[in-house]
Amino acid sequence: MALSTGTTLVYLFAAALFIFGIRLLRSPQTARAGNLVAAVGMFVAFVVTFFEFPAEALTLVLIAVVVGLGSAVGGVIAVRVPMTSMPQFVAAFNGVGGGAAALIGFSEFYEIQLAGGDENLVILLFIFFSILVGGLSFAGSVIAFVKLEELAFGGSVTFPGQKVVNAGLLVLVIALVVTVLAGGPAPVLFAAVLLALALLLGVLLVIPIGGADMPIVISLLNAFTGVAAAASGMALGNTVLIIAGALVGASGTILTYLMSNALGRPLSKILFGAVAAAGTGAAAGDGEEKPVTSGGADDVAATLAYDADSVIFIPGYGLAVAQAQGAIADLMRTLEAQGKDVKFAIHPVAGRMPGHMNVLLAEADVPAEKLFDLEDINDQFAETDAVVIVGANDVVNPTAREEGDNPIAGMPILNADHAKRVVIVKRSLSPGFAGIDNPLFYDQDKTMMLFSDAKQGLEGVTQSVKNQG
């Protein structure tokens, strides 16, 4: 399927736009333009394909309908989904892409069989590769979506012998591929079985992984889909698929690595840790009631107004859920009006996606120079009068400093516990994403819990500070 000169050049242009778009995405100022540039590349590549392969009207109508439907579904979801559910929808979009790659591989294989089954070995290998990796990515993404939407499979689902099953499946896959390549019987059936096995593998790979590691897994599956796209491009002899797929495959791999570093979770631990330790799973709380010091908005306001000259805010996922970014910015301005020094400490994985807190606080017009990274602020807690933790939990959990099996062991945390006073605004004593209890809650001398929705709680405190001030 050698392409015409015009199409090849347009595909090359589209590929160049992807490259340029990704370049622009590396800096916050130009990132939106980069996304747009890549989208234009996609559009160009899509349109020129129709000129390369003319088709009768019916097919065109069918395509128009299907593309319209797909765009509508994708578009509506993308516009509607709340910011806090982004990860699962990125997973969903990734999954359908992987599914498409698998279907392309399967269809291509089917057509080759119809035409007599005579094909270059390398091409066949790439076809199997796109079926396998695409299918795996599809199923894995579905499971990731289900987990993150909390529809099922909460926590780490493991069963005895999982390792053996996975290894067995892999051997089966290889045996299948070899059989077909060696000219064995019923190749189409075998390809279908291969697809089914790929789906199963995807499920088994993702199901044992706990929610806290999901973003990394999604990033990995994203790279997988890129690889599958590149493989299907090799099979079809289509340059733009090869280039775009390879770009995503490689950059996705690096990105996964960078993200797992930022979260302090090596990839091998994420993928195989849970299976290896099947059964040990961290306890989500021991049922025993432990005493805490809790207060109302007025108590918190008093602490801030009279006992504290310097205050550090630590926002977390709960701030996003409660949409309390405006409320926290108001409190900041109120305290600053009283001459206090207010800073924000941003943990790299606070919230549910990297940059989550930066995005939210930018939205509320908190100046960027008030936001401090973990490394920059962690030494300052000891000299800080009061810390206000809003809807954050794991990122200040001292348990992370302990060696051992707990899910956040080794993750760098914000040293909130080094400050003189700690105020924690959340609705209950329930744990955060990692599902483990937080000893900071029970430090009755230092910590005051304000049990409230983040937004209401902060608004109450602001009001009370103003009244007292």
Add this chain to the structure above:
Amino acid sequence: MALSTGTTLVYLFAAALFIFGIRLLRSPQTARAGNLVAAVGMFVAFVVTFFEFPAEALTLVLIAVVVGLGSAVGGVIAVRVPMTSMPQFVAAFNGVGGGAAALIGFSEFYEIQLAGGDENLVILLFIFFSILVGGLSFAGSVIAFVKLEELAFGGSVTFPGQKVVNAGLLVLVIALVVTVLAGGPAPVLFAAVLLALALLLGVLLVIPIGGADMPIVISLLNAFTGVAAAASGMALGNTVLIIAGALVGASGTILTYLMSNALGRPLSKILFGAVAAAGTGAAAGDGEEKPVTSGGADDVAATLAYDADSVIFIPGYGLAVAQAQGAIADLMRTLEAQGKDVKFAIHPVAGRMPGHMNVLLAEADVPAEKLFDLEDINDQFAETDAVVIVGANDVVNPTAREEGDNPIAGMPILNADHAKRVVIVKRSLSPGFAGIDNPLFYDQDKTMMLFSDAKQGLEGVTQSVKNQG
């Protein structure tokens, strides 16, 4: 000329080694390994070519002789050349590469004409491109070499109407190419003329450029040769030439840009500045004798031993010429033994190549943490008791701060003149690379000149400090 599968794969492997080699070259720790990896790639690509195109024994012998000769010439020069003459020999090696690309283009064109002259237009364009750019790079590099070795064409050589001549040549080149492509007469003759014009253009382009800008020009010509190599690869249908040439063309362009930024000289000013200002050329000194304060080793030693608790050394090209890196390290240790705080200020373009001073001082075991970049140290001069400038001139010349036509206008300089005392070790009052006088010499209250070879001068000072201490 489609290549065999084996050769293509080996070429791809070689290209991958080039890519990987350049990656390794980006960090000082791995740079040598990177160079080696790239050299292995080169070897592999070279060897496999013999398998792809079998030839009779005589040809092979001829090739062996020529390769042996070339390697011997290149190798001996490379081993013998003193560090201070590196730039001109890099220029020389670059020039022969460009020449080779031009010859490849010409030969390929000649063969095509012999075979009937029937060739794809795009191929012909790439052939002309390699002749043109390769020839230009060859001639330009020769001029750069001659200038840097101070054989001829010192300073900026300009003549009236240079711009018009250059433009005329370009038009001529385009006319020639169009004639040949349109099937005009005597194509081989035309190609030869094209080569001649390319050489002339190369000469005219480089001859007006002053010595101070030569390294940037060499870097630019380096990128040109890369481009020419890629073009000849396109003409020959040879992947490894295409990839390696394009890598060098693109990375060379970026490198040229980075270097011209580091030197504070925008590329357009370098290339066309001298021609535009033909005739204004900076005066190398006005002949008038101005008084200076000069002293001997003992005077300098006294200043350092009694008047200075903090000392900053500023090394320059003269340190390299005098091979005084050991002597300056000794003086550093002697002063430190007396409890003084000693630092080195490294100007980004001190010496004759970027990193020149770092390399020299590393050789003399000066700890890297004692070396400070311009931005990091420039504010500290005002609180420094004494500055010792050794064989440096342009990089401390306050004339750079003045607006106007002088060759270093706008270059950031080290604020040596802000220190309380300045000692300058050089052999005379003669100017540095840029050929302009330095007002700092004549600040009789602050500056003491130690007229001496850098090595002898520093050794004298060290001895004297020890005696006095």
Add this chain to the structure above:
Amino acid sequence: MAAEILSQLVVLVLAIALGFELISRVPTLLHTPLMSATNAIHGIVVVGALVIVLTAEDTLTKVLGLVAVFFGAVNVVGGFIVTNRMLEMFRGGSRRKRG
């Protein structure tokens, strides 16, 4: 045919190397948008799916191809819009107030 695959292989290798270089040191802040944008880019499978549909000899392939086109379209459109929404917020977020 073999020559064609070979040159595709060269393209593949170069694109992989380029992909690695492109994402070397990005700020943590941009990890999620980048993931989301590359997620949209692999929606390029929609073009492959299109090729399948446009060149299909068999009804089954055509139907599977159409399903793949649908999947691809969801991926592309959803991916780019979600990425854009994320990135919109970096500018101070005056445009859209949903978090």
Add this chain to the structure above:
Amino acid sequence: MAAEILSQLVVLVLAIALGFELISRVPTLLHTPLMSATNAIHGIVVVGALVIVLTAEDTLTKVLGLVAVFFGAVNVVGGFIVTNRMLEMFRGGSRRKRG
């Protein structure tokens, strides 16, 4: 033939993009060694020259090709050795003491 040129063009574009990415932020310290190393790498023209000599139909081409091979060999060998000498010094310079 056209198809071959086209795929070469794709390779060319990708390699250019890769070249730009490879040298994004290098320390000033390494500018000269990098220039010198890439200078050695474009010595790859020696392979092109070799092809000319090995496939030459005419004596003139063969001679010109041999000259080009000579040039290329000088470029490669000189280039890599000079680069190595420069880089050797970064390690504290105990090996070679010529500056």
